[in-house]
Structures are given as structure tokens and as C-alpha cells.
Amino acid sequence: MARWEPGARERLVVAAVDLFTEQGYDATTVAQIAERAGVTKSTFFRHFPDKRELLVAKQEMLCRLLAEGVAEAPEGASPLAAVAAGLERASSAMGPVNRELASRLKAAVSASTELQERDALKSLSLAAAMTDALVARGVPDPTAALAGELGVLAFKRGYAAWSEGDRDAEDELAGYTLAALDELRAASASLG
Template sequence: MARWQPETAQRLVVAAVDLFTEQGYDATTVAQIAERAGVTKSTFFRHFPDKRELLVAGQETLSRLLAEGIAEAPADATPLEAVAAGLERASGAMGPANRELGPRLKAAVAASTELQERDALKSVGLAAAMTAALIDRGVPDPTAQLAAELGVLAFKRGYAEWSEGDRDDGRGLAEHALAALRDLRAATASLG
């Protein structure tokens, strides 16, 4: 088995999601994931501490990109405009592999309570990164938290539409995420 090939982490994620979908999270072992990805078990552990962490592969990068986009937004941007800049920045890093993985990942998460919990923690981490970036811009804490939570929800909704929707619509992830953010912003007006 090859040990140090390019894209090893991505191959491990794809192998894990496929196995989780085929046989369930609990029934899938690290050894099976490594074998499916064409690497050794020790190579798996060089990339991930356990199989649960496969779900959040790339979370640190995504959090960093969201925060950088917010930080680089124009100084006069509103909190939601800054969040939109973060969504655009993060969306630019998502490619065809992310799009293909989306529906399978969603199915794997839906079938496992443990993965649902890990996915919820991922959302908390993304919101915390955006909240901190907004606070650094001088946005008051409650406003920063609300804007960040709307940003996470918009990203998740946009990602779901992008990965599960019409592949020929010509719209990228950023367009879907920004449309979701606009819809959520409009929905907040009806809260009273």
C-alpha cells in the first residue's frame, strides 16, 4: 500500500463517507477506511486521531477562511455584509470533490447520532470563528453572535443546495450561500 501519496486525507474522507453510507458508522473500522483509501492504518492515524474526526476534515481551514473574509471586508460593511464576504472567501475553496461528497456526507451524518453530534460541534466552531472575527471588527458581542449563526446556517443551506441541486445551473457555492443569507436576513424581519 502506498503511504505518502498526494490527497491522502481527501481519499481517507471519501473512503470513510462511502463506508459509513454502505455499512453504517458503527460498523466501519479504521482498518477498513485505510484499506479502501489504499493506505496503511498508521497512515490513517497520521492524518486523523480517530474515525469521528474525518467528518470535520478541513474545519480549521474553513474557519480560517470565513474569519479572513470577514476581516478583509470593507471597513464600512455591516455585520451581515462582512459575513457575506466570509462566505464568499470560504466558498472559493470548495471544489468539485466537495460538491460530490455533499449528499453522501449528509446521508452518513443522518444515519449516525455520533456523527450528528460531531457535525453540531463543527457548526459551533465555525460560528465561534466568525463571531471572533466580527468582534475584532468592533461589532458588539450579541450582534456578532447572531450574524455568525446566520452565516453558519446560510453556509449549510447553500452547501446543501449546491451539492444536491442542478449541476448545470452554472451557480457556484458562493451564489447559493449568499442567496441563503439574503433569505435568512429577510426571514429575520418577520420575527417582530
């Protein structure tokens, strides 16, 4: 099969999201995804162990970027300032394709219990990556865990706002995630 941009991995993700939206997650086969993406089934399996993993394709990379950003925050940065550095780093990995697929991805996840469970596990791993990086900076565990959870919530809220925004705008995800973190910081201060 001919190779064409934007690369097999990305084409597989786009094809899967489209098929999950059109006919549902359970009714979609790996063969259909591969065919829609213009690749073979063996190419699919070189990139993903199963169809469920397509929707969390960048999870490991996001965890790594979040942890690196937290670790590289300036010395003396507060836990939430370090989380903000992680959010900024991870947000840089999300581009126009992510924005374009967001609403279809959300619909596919909403329609499948299995995908909802996988999405919840993704959130846990993102929080753990930030929490571990904060603990490594010397932040006490309860504080690190709370900051990590706020970071995940900020990432989700920022991603939702960014993906629902003007698709032709060239604004970046980082501005949305950092604004969401600021909102959550203010909200938590009002808890008393």
C-alpha cells in the first residue's frame, strides 16, 4: 500500500476515531481500521497492541512530558507552579490534529464503557506521573498527590475548552490548561 502523510500511526488513530463515531467501538474491527487508514493489519499491530490503545496513543508521551516539565521547574517553585510547567510541556505535544479529533473522540468515549474505563486509567497515570515528579522534588506525598490531581483536572478542562474553540485559530493548548489551573487554584482557595 502506498505511504502518504501524515504517517501510518496518525492515520490509524484518525481512522479509528472516525469508525468508532460512525458505527461504534464494539462494531469496529482492527481490519476495518487498517483498511480505512490505508495500511495492513500487521502495520496496525506494529503500532498498537489492540484497538483500545488507539485512543490513548500519546499517554506514555504525555506522562513523560508532564514529569519532565515538573522536574525542570525552577528550584523553589511551588507544587502548582511545577505542575504548570508540566502542563505547559505536555500541551506542546498537542496540535491541530488533536484539536480536530477531539469532539469525535469525546463522542466515541462517551458511547463505550470500555473506553470510559480506559480513559479513567489514563487520568490516573497522568496524575501519578506528576505526583511522582513532585515527590522527587521533595514535595510531601499528600500535597504532591493533590497537585497532581489538580493538574489532570486542569489538563482535561483546558483541553475541552481548547478543542471546542475556533478550529482555525492558532492559539495553543498551553494557554487553556494554565488558565484552567489558575481557575482551580482560585476555587480551591475558596474551600476554606
